[in-house]
Amino acid sequence: MTFEQINPPQRLLMGPGPINADPRVLRAMSAALVGQYDPAMTGYMNQTMELYREVFRTRNRQTFLVDGTSRAGIEAALVSLVEPGDTVLVPIFGRFGHLLKEIAERCGARVAVRETEWGQVFTPAAIERAIIETRPKLLALVQGDTSTTMNQPLEEIGALCARHGVLFYTDATASLGGNAFEMDAWGVDAATAGLQKCLAGPSGSAPISLSPRAVEVINGRRHVEAGIADGTAGVGTRIASNYFDLAMVMDYWGEQRLNHHTEATSMLYGARECARLLVAEGLDNAVARHRLHGDAMLAGLLGMGLETFGDTAHKMNNVVAVRIPEGIDGDAARTALLMDYGIEIGTSFGPLRGKVWRIGTMGYNARKDAVMLTLAALEQMLRTAGARVVAGGGIGAAREVYADAAAVPAGAAS
Secondary structure (H helix, E strand, O other): OOOOOOOOOOOEEOOOOOOOOOHHHHHHHOOOOOOOOOHHHHHHHHHHHHHHHHHHOOOOOEEEEEEOOHHHHHHHHHHHHOOOOOEEEEEEOOHHHHHHHHHHHHOOOEEEEEEOOEOEOOOHHHHHHHHHHHOOOEEEEEOEEOOOOEEOOOOOHHHHHHHOOOEEEEEOOOOEOOEOOOHHHHOOOEEEOOOOOOOOOOOOEEEEEEOHHHHHHHHOOOOOOOOOOOOOOOOOOOOOOOOOOHHHHHHHHOOOOOOOOOOOHHHHHHHHHHHHHHHHHOHHHHHHHHHHHHHHHHHHHHHOOOOEOOOHHHEOOOEEEEEOOOOOOHHHHHHHHHHHHOEEOEOOOHHHOOOEEEEEOOHHHOOHHHHHHHHHHHHHHHHHHOOOOOOOHHHHHHHHHHHHOOOOOOOOOO
């Protein structure tokens, strides 16, 4: 059996991620490989750390990459911070809160859960009540959950965690780069992300940043021999993973460069370029760009006569959920959009499966032509499928948003 060279079809990825990577990121990833201790490579590693300090809005020394998808970053953070028997509080407002719960349970934690209706977010008062009731070691909270498209406000959470002596971890995979994120100002102790959303890259590298308080907890678990600890919280149990042992990964990224794994060189090139492009654009400009094109997509869907899902006042800038019109087979319609127009949008999970589509405007695809093309194709697809939509309403409403915008932020794609 023979196989031809890979030749993927051209797609416009307008779902909740992954998205089309910026061509500059892909070019960076094609650069020549060098050894992991080559001065050029260690220089790129140092530059990558500094760039992601800018992206996370932090001066945390321990800001680096975990090799693997965004889930690798989540697991590394939780397995390194959480010991068997620790209490972890997970407020859940979508599918990815359930993921944090599962990973924390696999770390041996006692997980306390608070849930709110999908399409809503938690108030700081509700989270503080849960902290008082459960007395956790760590609060694990998603910032932007693409399953519901909601963006959980974090501005007050770090301060209340500090007040109660709780570590604060957040999963910013879907939100970082397209929504405001202020690690130091908000008092976040650990944050992880991925490249395949607003950072405009491919999946496969997980930026992470750790506060001094988080680093102290992780360093407290160094050099504990297997079998000595009895699994009781507070005795200094050994980190249960070798690959995701952040104490060891910090040594690898540190000045000593103690061997832990072989850095994924091409992914590091890509991750560095993702951060370089964001910093060059300016984080505030990038957030404004995502907001502008997200607002245009939202207005276009409403102008077409479709209904959105959830509290849009708290939706992420970069993704919106729209209810599938009555009588329309959601999966068949998505397939038609893909096959006839080369545009991919997302379905959803759990209680929303078969009820909403999720449409993203993020990263390289947070630009005017991608929004207008998607709205035009969606209207034609729906009309062909027999749905009642306002002819030209989506394009017209989006045009109004762009006309009303004083200007696209400097350096932004338009």
